[in-house]
Amino acid sequence: MELKLEDVDDLCTGAAFLGAGGGGDPYIGGLMVKEELMAGRRIEILDPDHLPDDDLVIPTAMMGAPTVLLEKIPSGEEPILALRAVEAALGRKAAATMPTEVGGINSTIPLFVGARLGVPVVDADGQGRAFPELQMETFAIEGVAGTPLGIADEKGDFATIRTEDNHRMEWIARGITIRMGGTAYFANYPMSGAEVKRASVKHTLSLARSIGRIIRTSRREKHDPFEELEAFIATTSYGRAKRIFSGKVVDLDRQTSRGFTLGAVTIAPDSGTGAHCTITFQNENLCAKADGALLAVVPDIITVLDAETAVPITNETLRYGQRVAVVAVGVPPIMRTPAALKQFGPEAFGLEEAYVPLAG
Amino acid sequence: MELKLEDVDDLCTGAAFLGAGGGGDPYIGGLMVKEELMAGRRIEILDPDHLPDDDLVIPTAMMGAPTVLLEKIPSGEEPILALRAVEAALGRKAAATMPTEVGGINSTIPLFVGARLGVPVVDADGQGRAFPELQMETFAIEGVAGTPLGIADEKGDFATIRTEDNHRMEWIARGITIRMGGTAYFANYPMSGAEVKRASVKHTLSLARSIGRIIRTSRREKHDPFEELEAFIATTSYGRAKRIFSGKVVDLDRQTSRGFTLGAVTIAPDSGTGAHCTITFQNENLCAKADGALLAVVPDIITVLDAETAVPITNETLRYGQRVAVVAVGVPPIMRTPAALKQFGPEAFGLEEAYVPLAG
Numbered sequence: 001m002e003l004k005l006e007d008v009d010d011l012c013t014g015a016a017f018l019g020a021g022g023g024g025d026p027y028i029g030g031l032m033v034k035e036e037l038m039a040g041r042r043i044e045i046l047d048p049d050h051l052p053d054d055d056l057v058i059p060t061a062m063m064g065a066p067t068v069l070l071e072k073i074p075s076g077e078e079p080i081l082a083l084r085a086v087e088a089a090l091g092r093k094a095a096a097t098m099p100t101e102v103g104g105i106n107s108t109i110p111l112f113v114g115a116r117l118g119v120p121v122v123d124a125d126g127q128g129r130a131f132p133e134l135q136m137e138t139f140a141i142e143g144v145a146g147t148p149l150g151i152a153d154e155k156g157d158f159a160t161i162r163t164e165d166n167h168r169m170e171w172i173a174r175g176i177t178i179r180m181g182g183t184a185y186f187a188n189y190p191m192s193g194a195e196v197k198r199a200s201v202k203h204t205l206s207l208a209r210s211i212g213r214i215i216r217t218s219r220r221e222k223h224d225p226f227e228e229l230e231a232f233i234a235t236t237s238y239g240r241a242k243r244i245f246s247g248k249v250v251d252l253d254r255q256t257s258r259g260f261t262l263g264a265v266t267i268a269p270d271s272g273t274g275a276h277c278t279i280t281f282q283n284e285n286l287c288a289k290a291d292g293a294l295l296a297v298v299p300d301i302i303t304v305l306d307a308e309t310a311v312p313i314t315n316e317t318l319r320y321g322q323r324v325a326v327v328a329v330g331v332p333p334i335m336r337t338p339a340a341l342k343q344f345g346p347e348a349f350g351l352e353e354a355y356v357p358l359a360g
Numbered sequence: 361m362e363l364k365l366e367d368v369d370d371l372c373t374g375a376a377f378l379g380a381g382g383g384g385d386p387y388i389g390g391l392m393v394k395e396e397l398m399a400g401r402r403i404e405i406l407d408p409d410h411l412p413d414d415d416l417v418i419p420t421a422m423m424g425a426p427t428v429l430l431e432k433i434p435s436g437e438e439p440i441l442a443l444r445a446v447e448a449a450l451g452r453k454a455a456a457t458m459p460t461e462v463g464g465i466n467s468t469i470p471l472f473v474g475a476r477l478g479v480p481v482v483d484a485d486g487q488g489r490a491f492p493e494l495q496m497e498t499f500a501i502e503g504v505a506g507t508p509l510g511i512a513d514e515k516g517d518f519a520t521i522r523t524e525d526n527h528r529m530e531w532i533a534r535g536i537t538i539r540m541g542g543t544a545y546f547a548n549y550p551m552s553g554a555e556v557k558r559a560s561v562k563h564t565l566s567l568a569r570s571i572g573r574i575i576r577t578s579r580r581e582k583h584d585p586f587e588e589l590e591a592f593i594a595t596t597s598y599g600r601a602k603r604i605f606s607g608k609v610v611d612l613d614r615q616t617s618r619g620f621t622l623g624a625v626t627i628a629p630d631s632g633t634g635a636h637c638t639i640t641f642q643n644e645n646l647c648a649k650a651d652g653a654l655l656a657v658v659p660d661i662i663t664v665l666d667a668e669t670a671v672p673i674t675n676e677t678l679r680y681g682q683r684v685a686v687v688a689v690g691v692p693p694i695m696r697t698p699a700a701l702k703q704f705g706p707e708a709f710g711l712e713e714a715y716v717p718l719a720g
Binding site for chain 2 (some may be wrong): 164
């Protein structure tokens with residue numbers, strides 16, 4: 001399937017939704033992708049089920065604090081430099097690229113790389129949403145080695161990391177990202193087509209585009225976008241979506257620290273009285289509670305949307321006084337296994353809450 | 361010239377002297393080198409003037425906080441892994457290794473590498489002493505590219521950095537070092553034999569061995585080691601050494617921060633009254649003052665020695681109450697050019713003092 005210019009905005013909206021408040025605003029990435037298409041380059045979205053088993057696939061992405069991304073615009077060459085570093089370490093060229101995460105700007109980075117290099121982009125990723133750390137990947141859970149990892153910045157500096165431990169890969173790459181100014185671009189988990197089929201969350205670029213299209217068209221057609229989203233997601237492997245809170249942003253604690261955007265947002269109910277909803281985040285929203293009661297928790301997706309338009313609001317653009325709705329979405333079975341919960345369930349984020357899959 | 365087992369302790373003592381309080385205690389490195397020699401391996405010290413112009417030389421070293429080194433013993437494979445990473449990036453094998461700095465443990469790391477790999481160790485370095493940062497090299501001043509840089513830790517993790525800016529090389533490698541636990545091993549400034557001849561401080565391993573021998577034998581022969589050192593150094597390219605203070609350590613402020621050992625030591629005079637001497641350090645001693653008057657400043661070497669034996673005391677082993685003598689040593693002309701002072705003169709360390717070469 002070829003990605004068309006008119007698909008890009010929908011894909012970005014859906015990626016922001018799946019970004020769970022983090023993942024970086026896809027707006028900048030979307031602009032970069034549109035420029036490529038307008039310059040006549042093609043972007044081929046490849047169904048993972050059609051990928052030859054022996055093909056080498058090298059995922060590409062950005063990392064760091066989304067708040068920094070807004071002020072540190074990429075040159076466009078960074079993820080290509082990162083991919084080239086992995087190719088050099090392996091002594092082999094990539095036949096395709098793909099997202100490491102579908103949420104946020106990282107749905108768009110591999111599209112840009114695919115356009116520039118003339119290789120297809122696999123319609124799958126390793127997070128099925130956005131997560132803040134590099135070991136939080138279904139790729140890792142399924143035994144794919146994280147390194148060689150290539151990492152590059154807008155100055156043209158780059159580095160290659162080799163380690164057998166994905167937590168140390170994350171730890172060292174995060175240290176480099178901080179030194180590169182708070183954001184960097186990377187390529188890791190190089191794998192075969194057969195491994196992509198086994199270890200990825202499939203068809204998530206298509207999912208993002210569909211979610212974005214629903215938010216856009218329901219507004220135009222005066223349908224309730226929240227109802228439409230719930231109905232659509234019920235037909236996917238994610239299974240369930242639910243509006244868990246509505247109200248006004250009344251408090252916001254947001255810091256850029258340790259290479260992440262960290263904090264919490266508090267939302268007062270529409271009624272003016274009753275329990276407030278508090279959502280904590282490490283780039284992505286981790287846990288939503290009201291009066292101490294758990295509403296939703298990772299790996300389920302918690303996204304804050306504009307109360308009227310259902311346009312997703314990423315954490316770096318949250319502001320006091322915004323009228324918002326909070327939507328939670330369940331995740332596919334591959335993301336809820338005991339091994340998956342160990343990588344990116346509540347305990348992996350230091351939360352005390354047990355994982356309770358989103359109730360109906 | 362072949363390095364003999366009986367030379368190792370002298371070389372380490374001299375390296376500690378040239379380490380200017382930093383550079384890491386060469387004791388651990390000396391043990392590693394002695395083990396290699398006792399296992400029957402040879403260490404060839406090669407005069408840089410005899411090095412073929414086309415030979416590839418890859419210097420090897422450790423970096424990080426010397427205070428951490430004491431508790432994080434290297435496995436021995438780290439600097440070899442770092443050198444291999446540079447070889448892989450260049451697609452070429454090293455014909456020799458050499459020190460990046462002759463002061464402290466970094467005089468011994470390339471000896472170990474040379475023994476293990478069966479390649480000679482060039483009798484020269486890029487600092488003529490120890491300095492805390494990677495861009496502070498005569499190699500850099502003479503236009504040798506700092507990267508590809510390989511960096512490795514005791515877990516077998518390693519990374520390769522490419523940048524055209526030596527300050528960014530230092531900045532990124534230091535970030536990785538912190539993430540690797542505070543110490544790491546690296547190889548950088550790969551260069552030709554011709555470049556070594558032009559860009560290095562020559563015969564500094566021999567210098568370290570001679571200084572160590574003088575300290576050892578003057579004690580045995582009941583000569584004044586300080587007078588002997590001054591007389592010997594007057595015959596070298598360093599030109600001048602001088603005892604600038606004697607007394608007792610009465611205050612010590614020492615922290616491990618930003619990947620360095622930072623602080624200051626205060627020494628009360630032997631007489632009990634009069635000006636105290638304060639020496640500030642960033643791994644290495646930077647500036648010695650008494651009552652606000654400058655006694656010595658970088659790039660001149662400031663070393664604290666045991667008042668009786670003239671054995672050098674590195675900053676991580678300084679203790680309250682020690683009886684010490686402070687010796688300052690001038691540096692060779694290649695280290696005092698305007699370009700050299702820009703790299704590692706007082707201003708490079710944020711000091712307000714102008715460089716005043718050691719007075720007679």
